[in-house]
Amino acid sequence: MDFFKKHALVVLTTTGIFLALVFYSLNIPHNREANAIERTALAIFGPVLKPASVISHFFENVWDGYINLVGVHKENQKLRGMIKELNTRIIADNEALQENQRLSRLLEMKESVKEPTLSASVVGEDFSSWFRTLVINRGSSSGIREGMAVIGADGVVGQIVKVSVDVSRVLLLTDHASGIAATIQRSRARGVVKGKGEGLCTLEFTTREEDVKIGDQVVASGIGGVFLKGTPIGEVTMVKRGEFGIFQTVTIRPAVNISHLEEVFVVLRGGV
Incomplete structure (x- = not known):
């Protein structure tokens, strides 16, 4: 009895382990079937475990979806950046292509001009109700003087005034205020091209007997020494001969599209 009291903890522990081993060994042949304790536990906790499993799967799917959305968002940002960069390159390439085309046409015009010329870029404009002027990025430091002729790839642009x-x-x-001595290229009829506003000109001082037709090309006559002879001015778009008077009314559309000008040439001769 004294031995049992002294070693009660050891005895109880050993007995518990022994009983656990016996219970486990008895349950081995039936490991594919639930015993009474397992069946009771399943009956009690089964209704609770099923909703818990559904909720667990729900949050798992939500988490996976969130992770996927984060990945898709980052991929979209990356693709948007690539598209923006490509668009920038396309715009730059188109600008370079158009500039190359304009400069090629200017070079062709320059080769046809026997006088020395100086290229310039348009940096300002004034299309008010009183004046039609442009500002170019060349001045007296480049040899520009008032009165010099200015031409574009398609023909006459105007004259330096300041x-x-x-x-x-x-x-x-x-x-x-503009006036350019001109000639009808086909019939050699002469007149003076004056600005009319609204992007048009008129050929004045051409008598009713002169042969002028719609579609005729108008060029500089060279009289006055400002514009080189033969430089294109524009095309006749309207001819009107009144019953009275000795002159006819001739409307001209300029060869140069003034509103789209970006580069010009200044003919370095004459001037004051």
Whole structure:
């Protein structure tokens, strides 16, 4: 009895382990079937475990979906950046292509001009109700003087009317104050091209007997020494002969699209 009291903990522990081993060994032949304790536990906790499993799967799917959305968002941002970069490159390439085309046409015009010329870029414009002028990025420091002719790839643009050190103002051929001695290329009829406004010109001082037709090309006659003979001015778009008077009314559309000008040439001769 004293032995049992002294070693009660050891005896109880050993007995518990022994009983557990016996219970486990008895349950081995029936490991594919639930015993009474397992069946009771399943009956009690089964209704609770099923909703818990559904909720667990729900949150697992939500988490997986969130992770996928984060990946898709990052991929979209990356693709948007690539598209933006490609669009920027396309725009730059198109600008370079158009500039190359414009400069190629200017070079062709320059080769046809026997006088020395200076290229310039349009940096400003004034299309008010009173004046039709452009501002170019060349001035007296580049040898520009008032009165010099300005031409584009397609023909006459206008004449230098004001010069500073680095910029100059060009009076356009469509301005009312402009006057260019001109010739109808086909019939050699002469007149003076005056600005009419609204992007048009008129051929004045051409008598009713002169042969002028719609579609005729108008070129500089060279009289006055400002514009080189044969430089294109525009095309006849309307001819009107009144019953009275000795002159006919001739409307001309300029060869140069003034509103789209970006580069021009200044003919370096004459001027004051």
